[in-house]
Amino acid sequence: MKLKGIRVPHKKHTAASAPQRIPVPKLVTIPMSMHIGRPAKPIVKRGDLVKVGQLIAEADGYISAPVHASVSGKVQKIDEMVTAMGAKVQVVVIESDGMQEISEEVKPPEVSDLTSFVEAVKSSGSVGLGGAGFPTFVKFSFNNDLSVVDAVVINAAECEPYITSDTRTLLDRADDVFAGIELLKKYLHVPRYVIGIEDNKPDAIAKARALAAKTEGVEVQVLPAMYPQGGEKVLVYNTLGRLIPQGGLPLDVGVVVINVTTLAFIAKYIETGMPLVEKCLTVDGSAVKEPKNVIAPIGTPIADVLESAGGCKSEPAKVLYGGPMMGIAVPDLSAPVLKNTNAIVVMDEAEARPPKTTPCINCGACLTNCPLRLDPRAIAKAYKKNEPEELKALCVDLCMECGCCSYVCPAKRHLVQTNKLAKAVVRSYDAAQKAKKEGTK
Amino acid sequence: MNKLIATASPHFHRPRTTRSIMLDVIIALIPAVIASVIFFGLRSLLVLVDCVAVCVFSEWGFEKICKKENTIGDLSAVVTGVILALNLPVDVPLWQATLGAVIAIVVIKQLFGGIGQNFANPAATARIVLMTAFSGTMTSWAVPQAFNFLPDATTGATPLALMTKGDLTHLPSYLDMFLGNTGGCLGETSVLALVLGGLYLLFRGVITWHIPVSFIGTVALMSLVCGQDVLAQVLSGGLMIGAFFMATDYSSSPATKWGKIIYGVGCGLITILIRFWGNFPEGVSFALLIMSILTPYIEKLTRSKPLVGEVDES
Numbered sequence: 061m062k063l064k065g066i067r068v069p070h071k072k073h074t075a076a077s078a079p080q081r082i083p084v085p086k087l088v089t090i091p092m093s094m095h096i097g098r099p100a101k102p103i104v105k106r107g108d109l110v111k112v113g114q115l116i117a118e119a120d121g122y123i124s125a126p127v128h129a130s131v132s133g134k135v136q137k138i139d140e141m142v143t144a145m146g147a148k149v150q151v152v153v154i155e156s157d158g159m160q161e162i163s164e165e166v167k168p169p170e171v172s173d174l175t176s177f178v179e180a181v182k183s184s185g186s187v188g189l190g191g192a193g194f195p196t197f198v199k200f201s202f203n204n205d206l207s208v209v210d211a212v213v214i215n216a217a218e219c220e221p222y223i224t225s226d227t228r229t230l231l232d233r234a235d236d237v238f239a240g241i242e243l244l245k246k247y248l249h250v251p252r253y254v255i256g257i258e259d260n261k262p263d264a265i266a267k268a269r270a271l272a273a274k275t276e277g278v279e280v281q282v283l284p285a286m287y288p289q290g291g292e293k294v295l296v297y298n299t300l301g302r303l304i305p306q307g308g309l310p311l312d313v314g315v316v317v318i319n320v321t322t323l324a325f326i327a328k329y330i331e332t333g334m335p336l337v338e339k340c341l342t343v344d345g346s347a348v349k350e351p352k353n354v355i356a357p358i359g360t361p362i363a364d365v366l367e368s369a370g371g372c373k374s375e376p377a378k379v380l381y382g383g384p385m386m387g388i389a390v391p392d393l394s395a396p397v398l399k400n401t402n403a404i405v406v407m408d409e410a411e412a413r414p415p416k417t418t419p420c421i422n423c424g425a426c427l428t429n430c431p432l433r434l435d436p437r438a439i440a441k442a443y444k445k446n447e448p449e450e451l452k453a454l455c456v457d458l459c460m461e462c463g464c465c466s467y468v469c470p471a472k473r474h475l476v477q478t479n480k481l482a483k484a485v486v487r488s489y490d491a492a493q494k495a496k497k498e499g500t501k
Numbered sequence: 502m503n504k505l506i507a508t509a510s511p512h513f514h515r516p517r518t519t520r521s522i523m524l525d526v527i528i529a530l531i532p533a534v535i536a537s538v539i540f541f542g543l544r545s546l547l548v549l550v551d552c553v554a555v556c557v558f559s560e561w562g563f564e565k566i567c568k569k570e571n572t573i574g575d576l577s578a579v580v581t582g583v584i585l586a587l588n589l590p591v592d593v594p595l596w597q598a599t600l601g602a603v604i605a606i607v608v609i610k611q612l613f614g615g616i617g618q619n620f621a622n623p624a625a626t627a628r629i630v631l632m633t634a635f636s637g638t639m640t641s642w643a644v645p646q647a648f649n650f651l652p653d654a655t656t657g658a659t660p661l662a663l664m665t666k667g668d669l670t671h672l673p674s675y676l677d678m679f680l681g682n683t684g685g686c687l688g689e690t691s692v693l694a695l696v697l698g699g700l701y702l703l704f705r706g707v708i709t710w711h712i713p714v715s716f717i718g719t720v721a722l723m724s725l726v727c728g729q730d731v732l733a734q735v736l737s738g739g740l741m742i743g744a745f746f747m748a749t750d751y752s753s754s755p756a757t758k759w760g761k762i763i764y765g766v767g768c769g770l771i772t773i774l775i776r777f778w779g780n781f782p783e784g785v786s787f788a789l790l791i792m793s794i795l796t797p798y799i800e801k802l803t804r805s806k807p808l809v810g811e812v813d814e815s
Contacts, residue, residue, distance in 0.1 A: 063808070068513060069513070144507075221513060293808075303808060303810040304810060305809065305810030306807075306809040306810055308810065376505065377505065377506055378505055378506040378507070378508075378512065379505055380512060384510075384511060384512040384513040385510060385511045385512075385513060386510050386511070387510055387512060388510065389505065389506065389507040389508060389509075389510075389512070390505065390507070391505060391507055392504075392505060393505075405512075407512065412506050412512070413506075414506070414508050415514050415518070418518070418519050418572075418575060418616075419519075419572075419615060419616050419617050419618075420617045421519050421522070421577075421616055421617040421751050421752060422617045422751045422752045422756060423522070423751045423756065424751070424755075424756025424757065427756060427757070427805070428756070428758070432807055432808045433805040433806065433807050433808055434807050435804060435805075437756070438804070454807070455807035455809055458807050458808070458809060461510075463510050463511035466510075466511050466514070467511050467513060467514055467515055468515050468517075469514075469515075470515070470517045470518050470519050470521070470522055471518075471519050471617075472514055472518070474509070476509075476510070476511065477509045480509075
């Protein structure tokens with residue numbers, strides 16, 4: 061049995077567009093938090109000269125990631141900005157000298173065992189490039205107990221509309237992907253590798269299959285193009301038949317899930333030592349003149365990316381980091397390209413106009429289309445009545461926020477948003493319960 | 502620089518809206534409307550226009566008085582009007598049809614909170630009210646005169662009434678019952694037209710097979726068990742319009758798959774109980790009303806278990 065999904069328009073217009081590097085931007089704004097976990101701590105100051113690949117901020121604490129300069133030039137200022145998520149974050153603004161001189165720090169890391177491999181991945185600044193932004197090294201850190209993992213799932217599903225940057229990774233950098241698999245084989249000793257990919261990418265499938273045939277332990281699993289096929293929980297279930305438990309991680313069922321572009325990056329880093337300083341991204345959407353894939357330094361303002369990608373044919377009304385299903389709308393075009401940005405979708409007025417919300421008609425489309433079989437209709441009711449116990453009974457914390465419920469709702473109700481709010485209600489309720497319990501002890 | 506729209510994801514939505522669903526239901530009801538004109542003449546259009554106009558007007562008026570947002574644009578009042586009209590005999594006095602429409606929209610739909618909030622099907626419940634209040638006019642069945650658009654007023658019995666009386670010699674042929682050439686409410690007699698509409702709704706994904714199949718299947722099976730004429734039971738009365746168009750009403754039926762099946766089976770059983778042992782020849786409307794009262798409980802019982810996986814409690 062497979063977990064359900066929904067059919068969304070694919071719009072993979074850019075699948076045949078090999079990414080081109082954009083001209084070096086004049087200014088890059090590099091946030092210290094482009095990952096899940098503690099923000100990195102800047103180690104450069106105003107006026108410092110930096111080169112490409114140079115460490116400009118250190119990881120702070122365990123779950124964090126270092127940040128590197130993406131252009132060569134002068135640090136203009138250490139500033140603060142408000143992210144698209146609404147959080148305040150420190151940024152390093154670098155004025156580029158256009159030379160793209162490579163830092164002396166960039167040299168292949170010495171890797172001989174699991175510990176040094178994990179250390180290398182950590183210092184590469186790698187985070188989940190599929191969009192989640194979870195520091196990659198954490199996925200490989202299982203206290204040297206290699207017996208807990210018996211399979212690696214390589215996520216090439218790319219189920220979001222418009223985005224083709226992972227497809228391009230398989231088409232243009234398949235050798236890096238398979239070099240990455242060899243590295244995992246060598247240091248993690250995992251015997252089984254599954255590349256999960258949706259059936260709407262025939263060229264990428266052919267390429268992956270050709271290389272998999274020559275590599276031991278690698279299988280390519282072609283999955284129906286149903287959103288959210290690339291959701292971690294959905295992918296692990298649909299490829300291996302294993303269900304990640306509530307509140308658990310893939311590790312709980314013996315699996316490491318890694319995005320295909322992240323894996324290719326790690327292989328390249330081990331080979332060259334160039335940390336995560338640029339990103340391949342799809343530029344598409346109804347307002348984009350020439351949809352294409354580009355490679356942009358991290359921190360490039362979206363406006364620069366759009367301009368060098370051929371500009372817009374109509375006034376942008378909404379601009380997204382990522383795809384239309386889970387992407388985040390940016391406040392303005394000065395927002396920078398982040399480590400985990402895999403697409404910039406620019407919508408014109410007609411595509412961006414939010415639909416009118418009408419009363420729930422109880423059609424049940426939300427619950428029959430939830431991949432995890434939640435009941436968003438009941439969750440919305442319990443949320444409105446502020447019933448945390450009922451919300452817990454409805455397992456709202458299971459929600460992966462894929463947005464299928466909101467997508468299918470004929471009344472255009474904000475179901476996934478309500479789920480997110482309900483999760484916060486449960487979290488604060490649990491925290492209060494815990495505090496109460498500890499107080500009585 | 503223009504201000505960008507910043508709303509939460511998802512930024513794509515399926516084109517289907519409440520209005521487009523209701524439009525699909527209206528399209529699916531067109532064959533039944535045509536059949537009603539063919540068999541019962543032009544007066545059926547008069548009843549239809551009356552019911553639709555009064556339903557829409559009552560919704561608009563109620564919302565105006567209560568200072569609620571106007572929702573007639575979602576077309577659900579039109580659907581209620583059409584279904585109510587199809588549930589009335591052709592010679593129903595217009596003031597009774599008007600009263601039925603007001604009851605359906607104001608009492609059953611709006612007083613409970615409007616679209617999606619009504620616990621019972623407005624058209625079915627309005628029909629019950631009219632049947633109990635005006636049992637004379639509500640059970641006076643014109644004899645169908647196919648393609649005579651201004652028929653003379655002769656009345657006869659419905660197939661179900663004949664079967665209840667045990668008068669099988671006057672029972673119309675299966676073909677007549679399938680086409681709709683029998684006595685009965687405007688839109689309930691033509692099985693052909695209703696099944697065409699029902700198949701359209703299934704094809705468009707507006708309804709699923711669960712309720713119609715379990716409802717009609719239960720009626721067929723129980724007729725067989727009770728030694729009745731299975732085909733005549735299935736083809737007669739309000740079963741088809743009930744199973745495809747009224748039992749599938751979203752707000753008064755369960756949204757879960759197994760809930761729908763239980764609901765359909767329950768409707769079938771109650772229909773059979775009333776048809777074979779009750780005072781009325783027909784029981785579909787009562788079955789719908791009783792089962793919609795049970796809907797919240799059925800839903801609770803059949804709610805699918807979220808995919809939590811093996812959670813380690815330790």
